[in-house]
Amino acid sequence: MEFPISRERLQNYKANEADSVGIKQGISKEMKQICKDVEIIVLTTNERKYVYRNVAYIKRMHIESKMRIGGNMALDKAFNCLNELLEAIKNTFPDCIITIDPLETYIIIDWS
Numbered sequence: 001m002e003f004p005i006s007r008e009r010l011q012n013y014k015a016n017e018a019d020s021v022g023i024k025q026g027i028s029k030e031m032k033q034i035c036k037d038v039e040i041i042v043l044t045t046n047e048r049k050y051v052y053r054n055v056a057y058i059k060r061m062h063i064e065s066k067m068r069i070g071g072n073m074a075l076d077k078a079f080n081c082l083n084e085l086l087e088a089i090k091n092t093f094p095d096c097i098i099t100i101d102p103l104e105t106y107i108i109i110d111w112s
Helices: 007-011 018-044 055-069 073-077 081-092
Strands: 049-052 097-100 107-110
Touching: 018 049, 018 055, 018 081, 055 081, 081 097, 081 107
Parallel strands: none
Antiparallel strands: 049 107, 097 107
């Protein structure tokens, strides 16, 4: 929840914003794990890339948020979790090459 927050937003928070907050928290959790994994790779191997294979989980968050919102509004209000994650990765690793495969099953962070 972002503060300051108006009375109207508080009254409608669950209906309008709870899903987006849940998604943001999920993205944040995934980013923390990605950063830990990259740090382990850098410290313990000679690899110059990281492959994130949890894309199915991110897509599932997107679908579940659509279902909770329900109906036609789902398309308007639901977050595209995969794009949110990609943006977070690009911001965290700004000069690395970020690639997603055509089937959207994995993301590669390449710092070579």
